[in-house]
Amino acid sequence: MCRISGIISKNLPFNQIVQTVGLMSNILKHGGPDDQGIYAHEGDGLVFGHRRLSLIDTSSNGHQPMADFAQKVWITFNGEIYNFLELKKQLIDKGVVFRTKSDTEVIIEAYNIWGPEAFVKLKGMFAFGLYDSTQKTTYLVRDSSGIKPLYYQHKENTLIFASEVRAFKVEELTYETDEDWRVRFLAFGYIPEPFTNLKNVLSLPKGHFLKFDNNTGKYTIHPFEVKSKSIEYITDINEAKKLVFESLQNSVRRQLISDAPIGVFLSGGIDSSLVTLLAAQQKESDLKTVSIYFNEQSYNERKYQQVVSSKIDGQKFEHLVRQEDFEKHLPTILQNMDLPTTDGINTWFICKYSHEVGLKAVLSGLGADELYGGYPSFNRIKYLKALRKLPAELFKGINNFTPDKFKKIAFLANNHPMADYLFLRGFFIPDDISKILDISVSDINEILFNKVPFEPVRKYDEEQAAWFETNLYMQNQLLRDTDVMSMCHALEVRVPFLDEDFQDLASRIHPSIRFNKDQPKKMLIDSFEGLLPTEVWKRKKMGFSFPLQDWMRNNKELSAVSNYKGKHTQNYVKKFNEGKLHWSKIFALHQIQLRG
Numbered sequence: 278m279c280r281i282s283g284i285i286s287k288n289l290p291f292n293q294i295v296q297t298v299g300l301m302s303n304i305l306k307h308g309g310p311d312d313q314g315i316y317a318h319e320g321d322g323l324v325f326g327h328r329r330l331s332l333i334d335t336s337s338n339g340h341q342p343m344a345d346f347a348q349k350v351w352i353t354f355n356g357e358i359y360n361f362l363e364l365k366k367q368l369i370d371k372g373v374v375f376r377t378k379s380d381t382e383v384i385i386e387a388y389n390i391w392g393p394e395a396f397v398k399l400k401g402m403f404a405f406g407l408y409d410s411t412q413k414t415t416y417l418v419r420d421s422s423g424i425k426p427l428y429y430q431h432k433e434n435t436l437i438f439a440s441e442v443r444a445f446k447v448e449e450l451t452y453e454t455d456e457d458w459r460v461r462f463l464a465f466g467y468i469p470e471p472f473t474n475l476k477n478v479l480s481l482p483k484g485h486f487l488k489f490d491n492n493t494g495k496y497t498i499h500p501f502e503v504k505s506k507s508i509e510y511i512t513d514i515n516e517a518k519k520l521v522f523e524s525l526q527n528s529v530r531r532q533l534i535s536d537a538p539i540g541v542f543l544s545g546g547i548d549s550s551l552v553t554l555l556a557a558q559q560k561e562s563d564l565k566t567v568s569i570y571f572n573e574q575s576y577n578e579r580k581y582q583q584v585v586s587s588k589i590d591g592q593k594f595e596h597l598v599r600q601e602d603f604e605k606h607l608p609t610i611l612q613n614m615d616l617p618t619t620d621g622i623n624t625w626f627i628c629k630y631s632h633e634v635g636l637k638a639v640l641s642g643l644g645a646d647e648l649y650g651g652y653p654s655f656n657r658i659k660y661l662k663a664l665r666k667l668p669a670e671l672f673k674g675i676n677n678f679t680p681d682k683f684k685k686i687a688f689l690a691n692n693h694p695m696a697d698y699l700f701l702r703g704f705f706i707p708d709d710i711s712k713i714l715d716i717s718v719s720d721i722n723e724i725l726f727n728k729v730p731f732e733p734v735r736k737y738d739e740e741q742a743a744w745f746e747t748n749l750y751m752q753n754q755l756l757r758d759t760d761v762m763s764m765c766h767a768l769e770v771r772v773p774f775l776d777e778d779f780q781d782l783a784s785r786i787h788p789s790i791r792f793n794k795d796q797p798k799k800m801l802i803d804s805f806e807g808l809l810p811t812e813v814w815k816r817k818k819m820g821f822s823f824p825l826q827d828w829m830r831n832n833k834e835l836s837a838v839s840n841y842k843g844k845h846t847q848n849y850v851k852k853f854n855e856g857k858l859h860w861s862k863i864f865a866l867h868q869i870q871l872r873g
Contacts, residue, residue, distance in 0.1 A: 279341070280305035280764065281353040281427075282326040282444050283406045285415050285491055286435035291317075294324045297449040302326035304444050308764035316342035316351050321413060321491045325353040325406055345385050346376065349410050354381045355440055356403030356425045357771065359531045364398060396486055397501040400777045404481075406438055415489040421501065422775045423470075423483030423752050426760055430478045434494020436487075441615045441761070442473045452478065458617070459714055459869055460724045463705040466619040466861060467754045474616060474872070483752070510787040517786045521804035528776035529555040529640065537637040540565035542627055542770075543593075545581030547798060548642025548651075550813045551805055552773055556640055557589035564591035567631045567639065569598050569623075573824040584812050596630045603828045613765040617868045619704070619861040621758035623823050625765070632766040639763075643755055644774030647746040648783040649801045650792040654701045655742045661697055662737035664689055684709070693726040694735050698745045704862060712845040713866070739792040825860040829853075835867055842870065 282301040284294045295317050302313060309328025316325040327341040342353045358364070361380035364387055369375070373386045380401075387395035388407060393416065402424035407416045417438055419427045429438040430445060430452075439445060445452055458474035461467075470480040481487055482498065489496040511517050529552060533539060541553045543566040557564050566586060570579035579595070586593045603622075610625050631639050646652050664686070672690040687706040688699040705713065707721045734741065756772075763770040773779070783791065786800065793799035802814045829835045830853065838850045846866055852858040 279353075279355045280308035280328040280440040281355045281404065281406060282439040283324060283353060283415075284435065284437050285321065285323045285489060287322040287491075287494065288433055288435055289322070291319050291322060293449065294322060297447060298324040298326040300447040300449060301439055301444040302328055304447065305440060307767065308440065310767050312340060314341050314353075316344075316353070316408075318351075318408070318410065321408075321410070323408055323415065323491065325351060325408065327353045341381060343377075343379075343381050343385065345382075345389060346374075350385050350388060351408045351410070352381060352385055352405055354384060354403065354405040355427075356401060356405070356420065357532075357534075357769070358383060358399050358401040358403060359534065359776070360398075360400040362534075393486060393488070393499075402771070402775075404440065413491040415491055417481055417487040417489070419481045419483055419485060421484040421777060422756075422772075422780070424756055424760070424772060424775060426757060427481045428473065428478055429481055429487060430475075431496055432477060436489050436494075436496065440764075442475060442478055443615050445475055445478050452476070457724045457728070460710055460716065460721050462617050463710045463713065463865060463869070464699060464703055464707075464721075464725055465749075465753070466702075466704045466865060467757070468616050469749060469753045508785055511785050512787045512790070514790045517790055517800065518804040520782055521786075521800065524776075524779045524782045525551065525773060525804075526555055526558075528773040528779045530559050532640060532771045532773050532776070533559050535638050538565070538635050539638040539640070540567055540631060540634075540636045541640045542566075542631070542642065543568045543582050543585060544642070545578030545585065545813065546642065547802065547809065547814050548645040548774065550581075550585045550642075551645075551801070551809060552640050552642050553585055554588065554805075554808055555773075557591065560591065564589060565594065565634065565636060566591065567594045567596070567627060567634065567636070569596050569627055569630070571598060571824055573827065576824045581813055581816070584810050588810070592634075594630065594634050596626075598626055598823070600824075600828050600831060602626070603823075603825075604832060607832070607834075610762075611868070611871065613762065615761045616757065617865075617872065618754060618758050619865050619868075620754050621762045622825065624759050624762040626823075628763045628766040628768045628770070632768050636768065638769040638771060640771050640773055641759065642774065643759060643770075643772045644751065644780075645798060645801060647743060647751050648774060648780065649798040650739055650743070651797045652742070652746055654746060655739050655792060655797070656794055657701055658737055658739070658742045661700055664700075665697075665735075665737070691722060691726050693729075695726055695729050697735065697737075698749055699725075701742075701745060702750055704865060709845075713843065713849075713869070715843075739788050825864075826856075829860045829863055835863060840870070841866065846870075 282298055284298055305328050312329035314327045325342040342351050344351045358380040361383040365383050368386050371390055375382055396418050403420045404425040404427035405418050417427060417429055426440055428442055453476040455474055455476040458468050485498055485500050487496055487498050541556050543549050543553045553566055568582045571577045610622055669690055669692045672687055675687045684706050685700050685703045688696040688703055707718045710721050711718045759770050791800055836854055838847045841847050841850050849858055853863040
C-alpha cells in the first residue's frame with residue numbers, strides 16, 4: 278500500500294516536472310513512510326513518484342517505481358493484488374523469470390504478456406500508473422470496486438495524477454477551486470465522483486483505465502471489460518449459502534497474505550465479527566484484533582466484541598474513546614481529510630490505535646451491508662416507488678411544512694434518479710442549500726441533477742437500493758474515508774466483502790433469497806450459522822457509531838453560534854443545540870466555514 282503521483286508533459290520544462298513530482302510525493306509521505314522513489318524519462322517528459330508502505334516483499338527489491346528487466350515498462354503502484362501468486366504461476370509457465378517476490382512485478386510482467394487485457398485479470402485493490410516506453414503510452418488504472426483512489430488532471434496536453442487531491446495543491450501547479458463542491462457536499466454529505474473541490478481534477482472511474490498518448494498529449498478512458506447484462510441466477514438457497522460461506526472464507530484467506538503485521542477491526546457487528554472469526558481460523562494465535570468502546574452505554578458495543586473475542590486466540594486490543602480524545606484530535610482529523618466529508622471520525626480513531634499496536638494492515642467488514650441489504654434504504658425504496666407515482670410538483674414548497682428529518686422528500690420535486698438517491702440518503706435539500714450559500718435553487722438543481730456523469734436504471738427494488746448504496750454512499754464516503762483516514766496513519770485497510778469473486782457471487786444470487794425485508798443480511802447470517810454467535814446478529818443494528826451528537830454539542834468550536842456566518846447557518850446551529858439537528862449536518866456546516 279502506497280501513495281503515487283506523476284506528471285507527463287512535453288510543454289513544461291523537465292526540471293520543473295521533476296521538482297514538482299518530488300514535492301507532490303513529499304505531500305503524500307504519510308501514506309508511504311517506508312521508502313520513496315522517483316523515475317524520470319526526459320525524452321517523454323515523464324516523471325513518476327512513489328511513497329512506499331511495505332507489506333509484500335518488504336526488502337529493497339520492492340522499491341518503486343519499478344521496471345521490468347529490460348526497463349521498457351515502468352510502474353508506480355498503490356494497492357495489493359490478491360491473486361498475484363496465481364498470475365505469477367501462469368507467467369512462469371510462459372517463460373517469465375521473476376527477480377522479486379512482489380505483486381508489483383507481477384503487474385509489469387502481466388502487462389508485457391497480455392497488454393491492457395492484463396488489467397481485468399488483477400484481483401485486489403489497486404491504482405497505478407504504468408509507462409510503456411516502447412509504445413510511448415502511459416496508463417492510469419483503478420480497481421473494479423474503486424477501493425483505491427486515483428485522481429487526474431488533463432490540460433494543455435499535460436497529464437497529472439496522484440493518490441490524493443491535496444497533491445495537486447503544490448505551489449508549482451496552478452489550480453482553481455470548483456465552487457460547485459459546496460453544493461454537492463451539502464446535498465450528499467460528501468463530494469460525489471468524479472468531482473473534487475478542484476476544477477478539472479477528477480476521479481478516474483473504478484474498473485477503468487486511462488490511456489495517454491505521450492506523443493500527442495491526448496487520452497481516452499476505457500472500462501476493463503463490458504460485462505454481460507444477462508445473469509443466470511442461483512435460486513437454490515442451500516447452494517447459495519454454501520457458496521457464500523466458501524467464497525468469503527477464500528476472500529479472507531487470500532487477503533491475510535502479508536509480510537508485515539496484520540490484524541482485524543472488531544466492532545461487534547455482524548460483518549466485522551464474521552471477518553474476525555474467519556481470519557482466526559487462518560491465523561489462529563497470531564491474529565490481532567482492535568476494538569473501540571465508549572463510556573456512553575447506548576453506543577457501547579463492548580459486550581458484543583467480547584462475545585466474539587472470547588471465541589478466538591491471539592492478542593485483543595480494546596481502546597476507550599472519550600469526549601476528551603475527540604476534543605484533542607478533532608483539529609488533526611480535519612487536517613487529515615483530503616476532501617470534505619461528514620464521516621470518517623470513527624475510522625480515524627480505529628486506524629490510529631491499530632497503528633499504535635504495531636499493525637501495518639487490517640481487515641475490515643466494510644461492504645456487506647451494500648451486498649446483502651443491511652441498510653434501511655432497502656425497505657424504504659418501496660415507498661419511493663409509490664411516491665414517484667405522484668406529480669413532482671406536489672413536492673415543491675414542502676420544505677416549509679416538514680420537520681428536518683422528513684425534509685428529504687422535497688428532493689422528489691426533481692424527476693431525476695439522483696433525486697431518488699438523495700431522498701434516501703441526502704443531507705440539506707436545495708431550498709436550504711440556497712439559503713446557506715446564497716445561491717439560487719435553479720443553479721443548485723443544475724449542479725445536482727444536470728451535471729451527473731451516469732444514471733442508474735430506475736427499478737425501485739432492492740437491487741437498485743444496492744446500486745445506490747454501492748456506487749454512491751460506499752464509493753464516495755465509506756471507501757474514500759477509509760482510505761484517507763487509514764493512510765494518514767500509514768495503515769492499509771483490506772475489505773474481504775469487496776473481493777471480486779465474492780461480489781460476483783452476490784450479484785448472481787436471486788434477489789428473492791439475497792434480500793429479506795424482515796431480517797437485514799439474512800442470507801449472510803444463515804450462511805454462517807454455527808460460526809456467528811446469536812448475540813451478535815439478533816439485536817438492533819448500530820453500525821460503527823460514535824456518541825458524536827453529544828460530543829459535538831459539548832464542543833465549543835462546533836456548537837457556538839457566533840462561530841458561524843449567515844443568519845440561516847446560525848439558525849441551524851441553534852437547532853442543533855436544541856437537539857433538532859443531526860450532528861453530521863453541523864459537521865458539514867463547520868467544514869463549509871473552514872474551507873470557505
